[in-house]
Amino acid sequence: MKPRTKRLALIVGGIVVLCAAAAFVLNAFQSNLVFFFTPTQVSNGEAPKGRTFRAGGMVKEGSLVREGNSVRFVITDTEKEMQVTFVGLLPDLFKEGRGVVSQGKLGDDGVFVASEVLAKHDENYMPPEAKHALDQAAAAKAAQSVKTNP
Secondary structure, X not given: OOHHHHHHHXXXXXXXXXXXXXXXXXXXXXXXXXXXXXXXXXXXXXXXXXXXXXXXXXXXXXXXXXXXXXXXXXXXXXOOEEEEEEEOOOOOOOOOOOEXXXXXXXXXXXXXXXXXXXXXXXXOOOOHHHHHHHHHHXXXXXXXXXXXXX
């Protein structure tokens, strides 16, 4: 083989190896990517079916039901509500009327089956996506009440 052909083969081989490595990295990134959705977005069908995602909002007052190790509650963004089930121990900061982010999958019956529940740390903290969604829902509700009450 001529030196020129060897050099070309090394360059082509290096490019193939780099492309394969990039494909593996992107595939790993895609499988670990988890998006955030509000109850309104979930009810509109924007959430992925059969894939893990995060859903967040406020825990509705009076919706918490404990049955042994299983817990059911409703999260709301003040516009729509979503039923959540979780098996395990809830965080100490989990309370009704407070912000929560749950990670899991949407069941065939429309109930969100959480594998992880994250509670708000203090009164001032809320994930930016959840705050934005709650602000949008409150603005839409205010606009709706202005239209109905001239």
